Amino acid sequence: MDLTQVGTGKIIQTKARQKKKKLNPIVLYNISRLGIVLSLxxxxELAVYLQWVNSFLMGSPLGILNETVRLIQSGQLFSDMLATVYGTIMGFIIGSVLGSVVGLLLWYSTTFARIIDPFIVALNGLPKIALAPMIIIWFGSGMFSKIALAGIATFIVALLSAYQGTHQIDSNLVNLMRSLGASKGQIFKKVVFPSSMPWIISAFRLNIGFALIAVIGGEFISSDKGLGRMIFVAGNLFNLNVVWVGVLTLMAVAIFLYVVVSKMESRLIPWDAMNKQSENQ
Structure with a gap:
């Protein structure tokens, strides 16, 4: 037998074993998580069956499953989920993009940034859900008011994070660019903006949750559709199974949106994602 073939075969087997070693922990983690969920x-369900738990007050897994099937068949679950996701994504994009742009532009004028700093701090400390009644009165109970509320909730976080990112730039690098004759616009394009991207994406991770909370809060107060409205109405009717359906759907939506933001991070700042991947390995 050719020694080259034997050596090649051993290399292939070694690589296959390495892949198995890398895959096994991930599979094990997922199996463990699934086992925990199924056990709970x-x-x-056993506690409900033995009447240790009141199903009227706590619901039951079988009841949740039945209500999920019913809501899917009627189309209500999909329409409510679509309304909530649409309002969340639109408010997240508008608020995060505008806030990031304003935060970056504050780098141009330190004086102006210091003047408006108290207003930014006050707006950041204000619970955004407190604005929901006024926004709904001004713009109605439709989708626009939910988007506006999510936009306000995400705007200030994106602004603060982007502005903070501009303060973490190496001053020596900025001075070097100036000594080479670079204009303020060139410094912003080549140094400030790229260096602030990790801070901006970090704000995006927070904002996707804030946008979802703002939309759900608006739907609780006044809305004709959405998961928040479904949960609110079901709670008033003491239908805990539907409430659980809404809560679990919200959890799935939150995970989905977080994954989307993570994919966005790997596209916008691939070097940071590669560093995190190398650290995990």
């Missing part, structure tokens, strides 16, 4: 559901 089984214990919950």
């Amino acid at each position: 559901l089984a214990i919950w």
Whole structure:
């Protein structure tokens, strides 16, 4: 037998074993998570069956499953989920983009930034959900008011994060660019903006949750559709199974949106994603 073939075969086997070693922990983690969820559901259903838990007050896994099937068949779950996701994404994009742009532009004028700093701090400390009644009165109970509320909730976080990112830039690098004759616009384009991207994406990770909370809060107060409205109405009717359907759907939506933002991060700042991947390995 050719020694080259034997050596090649050993290399292939070694690589295959390495892949298995890398995949096994991930598979094990997922199996463990699934086992925990199934165990909790089984214990919950058993407690309801033995009447240790009042299903009227706590709901039951089988009841949640039945309500999920009913809501899917009627189309209500999809329409409510679509309304919530649309309002969240639109408010997140508008608020995060505008806030990031304003925060970056504050780098141009330190004096102006210091003047408006108290207003920014006050707006940041204000619970945004407190603005929901006024926004709904001004713009109605439709989708626009939910988008506006999510936009306000995400705007200030993006602004503060982007502006903070401009303060973390190496001053020596900025001075070097100036000594080479670079204009303020060139410094902004080549140094300030790229260096602030990790801070901006970090704000995006927070804002996707804030946008979802703002939209749900608006739907609780006044809305004709959305997961928040579905949960609110079901809660008033003491239908805990539908409330659980809404809550679990919200959790799935939050995970989905977080994954989307993570993919966005790998596209916008691939070097940072590669560094995190190398650290995990």
